[in-house]
Amino acid sequence: MYQSPRRLCSALLHRDAPGLRRLPAPGLRRRSPPPAASRLPAASAPPARSCPRTVCSMGNGTSRLYSALAKTLNGSAASQHPEYLVSPDSEHLEPIDPKELLEECRAVLHTRPPRFQRDFVDLRTDCPSSHPPIRVMQWNILAQALGEGKDNFVQCPVEALKWEERKCLILEEILAYQPDILCLQEVDHYFDTFQPLLSRLGYQGTFFPKPWSPCLDVEHNNGPDGCALFFLQNRFKLVNSANIRLTAMTLKTNQVAIVQTLECKESSRQFCIAVTHLKARTGWERFRSAQGCDLLQNLQNITQGAKIPLIVCGDFNAEPTEEVYKHFASSSLNLNSAYKLLSADGQSEPPYTTWKIRTSGECRHTLDYIWYSKHALSVKSALDLLTEEQIGPNRLPSFNYPSDHLSLVCDFSFNEEPDGLL
Numbered sequence: 001m002y003q004s005p006r007r008l009c010s011a012l013l014h015r016d017a018p019g020l021r022r023l024p025a026p027g028l029r030r031r032s033p034p035p036a037a038s039r040l041p042a043a044s045a046p047p048a049r050s051c052p053r054t055v056c057s058m059g060n061g062t063s064r065l066y067s068a069l070a071k072t073l074n075g076s077a078a079s080q081h082p083e084y085l086v087s088p089d090s091e092h093l094e095p096i097d098p099k100e101l102l103e104e105c106r107a108v109l110h111t112r113p114p115r116f117q118r119d120f121v122d123l124r125t126d127c128p129s130s131h132p133p134i135r136v137m138q139w140n141i142l143a144q145a146l147g148e149g150k151d152n153f154v155q156c157p158v159e160a161l162k163w164e165e166r167k168c169l170i171l172e173e174i175l176a177y178q179p180d181i182l183c184l185q186e187v188d189h190y191f192d193t194f195q196p197l198l199s200r201l202g203y204q205g206t207f208f209p210k211p212w213s214p215c216l217d218v219e220h221n222n223g224p225d226g227c228a229l230f231f232l233q234n235r236f237k238l239v240n241s242a243n244i245r246l247t248a249m250t251l252k253t254n255q256v257a258i259v260q261t262l263e264c265k266e267s268s269r270q271f272c273i274a275v276t277h278l279k280a281r282t283g284w285e286r287f288r289s290a291q292g293c294d295l296l297q298n299l300q301n302i303t304q305g306a307k308i309p310l311i312v313c314g315d316f317n318a319e320p321t322e323e324v325y326k327h328f329a330s331s332s333l334n335l336n337s338a339y340k341l342l343s344a345d346g347q348s349e350p351p352y353t354t355w356k357i358r359t360s361g362e363c364r365h366t367l368d369y370i371w372y373s374k375h376a377l378s379v380k381s382a383l384d385l386l387t388e389e390q391i392g393p394n395r396l397p398s399f400n401y402p403s404d405h406l407s408l409v410c411d412f413s414f415n416e417e418p419d420g421l422l
């Protein structure tokens with residue numbers, strides 16, 4: 001059903017927009033594998049409640065206030081304060097039909113070229129599982145303030161970066177793949193966009209801003225950027241949540257991670273999911289390595305010495321040749337990098353996960369990873385990357401794609417009989 005772009009604005013900004021209905025299970029089409037009908041919340045989603053609060057744009061003032069509050073909570077390395085930084089799941093917002101939201105996003109984007117076709121690659125068909133896979137999306141979505149004010153994407157027209165359209169491209173990507181878990185970096189529109197919308201799609205979200213986000217240096221910023229983690233409430237129960245300010249050789253740094261222990265409602269199995277964004281730029285390799293060691297130490301503790309299966313998503317800002325990558329690959333947590341499985345020998349990372357042109361020249365790098373406990377979990381499929389031809393000569397971001405980083409999406413299943421140690 002086509003909705004006018006005007007109506008999208010109200011759908012995106014106002015909780016009680018008249019066009020938003022509570023609907024039965026959406027049946028968004030998935031290319032491969034299994035049908036998605038059961039993935040997003042069905043008619044059993046929490047009932048709409050007559051609530052006088054309205055979702056209003058929480059602009060700079062609120063975001064800064066939040067940032068200040070978050071800083072006061074950042075004192076310890078791993079603060080266990082889900083009550084402060086996990087969005088309340090009891091708001092019972094009126095659900096949105098994802099199919100309708102997707103159509104409305106497409107209406108806003110009608111002057112843009114069609115989104116790129118990407119296919120899932122089946123990686124393991126020999127491990128039947130009695131439960132539906134867990135779909136995880138890793139994505140540095142590009143902070144709006146950084147994209148417009150700091151990143152210097154010299155070949156990207158400024159119109160391609162307009163938030164009102166770019167946010168629809170981001171939502172379209174999320175709605176197209178319907179992850180059960182969404183791990184995002186460079187989120188600077190959590191409170192006014194992603195939290196209200198994704199909660200109405202059935203997700204529970206957590207946001208942890210960087211202590212000194214570079215976004216705050218940009219005029220007309222929308223608050224600090226940070227990591228965000230969302231999971232579908234009809235699939236998982238939150239067991240534990242930790243917001244971690246990473247250290248490097250005992251010094252507190254500007255980089256953060258969120259680590260949550262979730263329990264699958266279908267199988268009652270628990271696992272940990274982590275999201276992080278390590279320090280950027282060349283010259284900071286040892287710093288990233290130290291941040292990685294700190295994160296690994298935290299993950300050792302949270303997984304009780306690798307007893308709980310683990311998935312770590314992140315923009316590590318590090319090529320596979322870097323020390324921090326090697327620490328993760330050789331850790332006693334027994335992790336493997338999921339996107340290696342797309343290569344012919346299963347041993348090579350993709351040639352790029354980010355590709356952009358700055359004043360300094362073309363930057364094509366592999367920096368983003370989904371690590372997983374290789375004995376406890378299997379990757380059933382992974383979303384193929386965009387080809388060079390699709391990305392085009394001006395690289396990313398572009399009118400077709402909203403970020404300079406590609407999303408990574410994997411379907412995981414638990415191994416029925418974990419072989420030995422996790």
Ligand SMILES: NC(=O)C1=CN([C@@H]2O[C@H](COP(=O)(O)OP(=O)(O)OC[C@H]3O[C@@H](n4cnc5c(N)ncnc54)[C@H](OP(=O)(O)O)[C@@H]3O)[C@@H](O)[C@H]2O)C=CC1
Nearest residue numbers: 140150151152186212213214217254278279280281315317
């Ligand atoms: N007010 C204060 O007292 C302090 C303020 N700050 C602020 O924080 C900033 C540093 O923060 P930090 O977290 O260490 O930042 P990072 O070096 O990690 O980079 C921040 C962002 O810049 C992007 N980036 C990477 N390379 C480039 C490039 N060549 N040109 C433009 N952007 C790039 C990164 O994107 P990606 O990951 O996608 O590559 C990343 O999101 C300072 O510049 C300052 O603005 C910091 C400390 C104190």
Ligand SMILES: [Mg+2]
Nearest residue numbers: 142143146186
């Ligand atoms: Mg960036």
